Amino acid sequence: MKFNQITVKASVLATLSAALLLAAAPASAHCDGVDGPVIKAAQQALDTGNVNRVLIWVQASDQAQIKEAFRKTLDVRQLNPAAKKLADYSFFETLVRVHRAGEGAPYTGIQPAGRDLGPAVVAGDKALETGSVEPLANLLTKAVHKSVGGQFKDVIAKKNFKVDDVAAGQEYVKAYVGYIHSVERIYEATEGPAHGDAKESPAAAHQH
Incomplete structure (x- = not known):
């Protein structure tokens, strides 16, 4: 019994140690989701007309691309509701793709909310x-x-x-x-x- 208790404790400590080491490695998250922080920031940026709300989610070298996409999106949004919806989604895709590329991750599309x-x-x-x-x-x-x-x-x-x-x-x-x-x-x-x-x-x- 005592040996088993020691073994269990050692196993737990080993697991926790591994967890701390893995914490520094890339992990999955939710920045590509409709309800994730990147798209929420994009929605706020478009609603307020302030691109700085999304620039924080991309690398400095990618900011010019996002600014240009943002400007075009604002122009198209003024046409009609249907154009606004399409333009917004296109901007979301661009932003998420660029954000993920900056982290060395592939773009796999906008993921649904509630995952x-x-x-x-x-x-x-x-x-x-x-x-x-x-x-x-x-x-x-x-x-x-x-x-x-x-x-x-x-x-x-x-x-x-x-x-x-x-x-x-x-x-x-x-x-x-x-x-x-x-x-x-x-x-x-x-x-x-x-x-x-x-x-x-x-x-x-x-x-x-």
Whole structure:
């Protein structure tokens, strides 16, 4: 019995250690979804006419392309409701494609709202919305609370940037993406398949 307890504890520690190492690696998220942060930012940018709301989601070298696409979209939107709908969707596709390319990820289209992204992504976003990391920390276990809490505080500290301060906005996005990647990787590692029956989780089926 004692040997089994030691084995279980060692296994848990190994899993948590692996989770912390994997946290720095790219993970799946929801930036390509209709209900994701990139398209939400695009909708706000188009509604307010302020392209800076989306420039934070792309690399500096891609900003000119997004500005041009944004300008053309605003022009087409004025024609009629049907043209507005098509122009908006085209801009969403361009923005998501460029954003993903900047992260070295392929563009696989705009994904529908309400996808099962796994509890980590949902909990991560919810923590930022409510300003409380405790539910998320409980999900990931106390063993990784320090790591997750540190990233959470960094995102919160950078969250309320001025909309026209693109550099500060990009710092927020960098912290946000790293934070979301970490919480998802840690959760998946602690919930790994038993008996070596490795299967890809629903959330890992798409790359961010």
